[in-house]
Amino acid sequence: MDVLLTYLPKNHVKDELLVVIFWGQNQTLNPHNKTVFNRTFYDEPLIMDFNGDLIPDIFGVTNMSSQPQILIGGNLSWHPVLNAQSKMRIPHSHAFIDLNKDFTADLFLTTESSSSTFQFEIWENKDGNFSSASYIIQKPQNMKLVGQSAFADFDGDGQTDHLLPGCEDENCQRSAIYLSQWIPVIQDFSYKGTVWGFVPFNHEQLPAEIAIPITLHIGDYNMDGYPDALAILRNTSGSNQQAFLLENVPCNNASCEKAGRMFKVYWELSDLNQIKGAVVATFFDIYEDGILDIIVLSKGYTKNDFAIHTLKNNFEADAYFVKVIVLSGLCSNDCPRKITPFGVNQPGPYIMYTTVDANGYLKNGSAGQLSQSAHLSLQLPYNVLGLGRSANFLDHLYVGIPRPLGEKAIRKQEWTAIIPNSQLIVIPYPHNVPRSSHRCLCFYLGNNWHITLAGKESRQ
Numbered sequence: 001m002d003v004l005l006t007y008l009p010k011n012h013v014k015d016e017l018l019v020v021i022f023w024g025q026n027q028t029l030n031p032h033n034k035t036v037f038n039r040t041f042y043d044e045p046l047i048m049d050f051n052g053d054l055i056p057d058i059f060g061v062t063n064m065s066s067q068p069q070i071l072i073g074g075n076l077s078w079h080p081v082l083n084a085q086s087k088m089r090i091p092h093s094h095a096f097i098d099l100n101k102d103f104t105a106d107l108f109l110t111t112e113s114s115s116s117t118f119q120f121e122i123w124e125n126k127d128g129n130f131s132s133a134s135y136i137i138q139k140p141q142n143m144k145l146v147g148q149s150a151f152a153d154f155d156g157d158g159q160t161d162h163l164l165p166g167c168e169d170e171n172c173q174r175s176a177i178y179l180s181q182w183i184p185v186i187q188d189f190s191y192k193g194t195v196w197g198f199v200p201f202n203h204e205q206l207p208a209e210i211a212i213p214i215t216l217h218i219g220d221y222n223m224d225g226y227p228d229a230l231a232i233l234r235n236t237s238g239s240n241q242q243a244f245l246l247e248n249v250p251c252n253n254a255s256c257e258k259a260g261r262m263f264k265v266y267w268e269l270s271d272l273n274q275i276k277g278a279v280v281a282t283f284f285d286i287y288e289d290g291i292l293d294i295i296v297l298s299k300g301y302t303k304n305d306f307a308i309h310t311l312k313n314n315f316e317a318d319a320y321f322v323k324v325i326v327l328s329g330l331c332s333n334d335c336p337r338k339i340t341p342f343g344v345n346q347p348g349p350y351i352m353y354t355t356v357d358a359n360g361y362l363k364n365g366s367a368g369q370l371s372q373s374a375h376l377s378l379q380l381p382y383n384v385l386g387l388g389r390s391a392n393f394l395d396h397l398y399v400g401i402p403r404p405l406g407e408k409a410i411r412k413q414e415w416t417a418i419i420p421n422s423q424l425i426v427i428p429y430p431h432n433v434p435r436s437s438h439r440c441l442c443f444y445l446g447n448n449w450h451i452t453l454a455g456k457e458s459r460q
């Protein structure tokens with residue numbers, strides 16, 4: 001695994017970012033084995049797989065052109081891409097994720113129209129190509145401050161939904177989160193007479209301070225199959241800001257009726273309430289047991305000082321999950337002794353399951369792997385999908401991966417009868433033969449069973 005770092009040089013005049021990649025060497029990084037690019041980026045880049053060869057590529061606007069460029073991973077060549085008409089928004093929340101249910105990652109761009117209003121462009125992958133914006137969506141009309149887009153299967157129907165946090169006024173006294181065009185899934189952030197709101201993003205922050213845009217971090221905290229979120233909220237009449245857990249619950253009012261679900265804030269989680277001055281909160285499976293824990297970053301004693309807190313998820317419902325990681329199945333040069341390579345986790349794979357819930361109803365769930373990579377999006381390299389209290393097998397699990405330009409057939413694989421509480425490591429190998437022989441290693445992570453290999457090969 002390599003490490004890409006963006007940085008502002010000391011005493012910089014312009015806000016252009018320099019980029020350096022440290023090349024991974026098995027288990028280590030050598031600080032001298034690096035590449036520094038001679039181009040600067042206007043914003044943090046998006047890591048995606050533009051040419052579908054399962055080697056990550058780097059997308060962004062550089063000082064060489066106003067058009068987006070892609071740096072192809074592997075041969076490190078630059079190419080102008082996308083005949084984009086609009087300017088990219090800074091900070092962006094672009095994403096590389098399947099948005100039309102064909103298991104092939106599409107490109108979601110946050111842009112500005114010619115009249116400088118924020119908008120969203122969806123460049124669908126058609127036959128392996130991103131040739132034009134399939135459609136452009138305007139921001140919600142009343143939204144003054146637009147936060148970072150997040151993606152989750154919010155209603156659990158097997159298709160990605162777009163979640164957009166933001167504010168209707170400059171100070172975020174009226175904050176809201178909208179679901180795909182544009183259903184409010186939470187608008188009321190008041191508790192016991194105090195109004196809370198998102199923390200407005202300040203472009204003109206002192207250079208020494210990190211400006212963090214309004215961001216949701218997604219994870220299914222209680223494994224009921226409906227993704228929840230973590231957000232940072234500020235007391236609009238005081239100064240305290242804290243991390244809050246937003247639980248995805250059935251909709252109980254008219255405004256979210258079309259979504260069927262909404263967010264409910266957990267105001268009284270004492271562990272989170274104790275961390276004052278929180279700036280980022282995200283999910284992480286600390287114990288590698290399939291249950292998502294929480295990491296919170298808070299302001300320390302001085303301005304540039306931060307403290308990291310970890311919170312164990314003590315949620316003890318008898319809920320089940322499946323944890324999936326999709327690798328590239330590539331070796332760095334030659335695969336020695338013809339072993340099947342593992343490779344590393346990839347941006348862009350899409351995962352979907354179907355099962356039957358405890359009441360006998362069909363239930364789907366889905367997630368994209370590593371769909372966003374800039375501005376502390378802090379996505380996990382794997383996905384944990386909650387299954388609720390049903391111990392039923394997963395009837396189907398589908399995994400789709402990006403494919404090269406011009407290739408028409410979708411690269412998708414299917415497994416059946418997966419045991420709940422499994423960890424699946426999906427290795428598309430060879431990835432260039434559609435529907436060939438992706439392998440899947442299945443580990444059972446349930447009660448005190450030590451990882452048991454149920455290695456399984458699937459062919460179609």
Ligand SMILES: [Ca+2]
Pocket residue numbers: 048049050051052053054055056057072073
């Ligand atoms: Ca690539």
Ligand SMILES: [Ca+2]
Pocket residue numbers: 097098099100101102103104105106124125
């Ligand atoms: Ca797609």
Ligand SMILES: [Ca+2]
Pocket residue numbers: 152153154155156157158159160161
């Ligand atoms: Ca959905």
Ligand SMILES: [Ca+2]
Pocket residue numbers: 219220221222223224225226227228248386
């Ligand atoms: Ca949930």
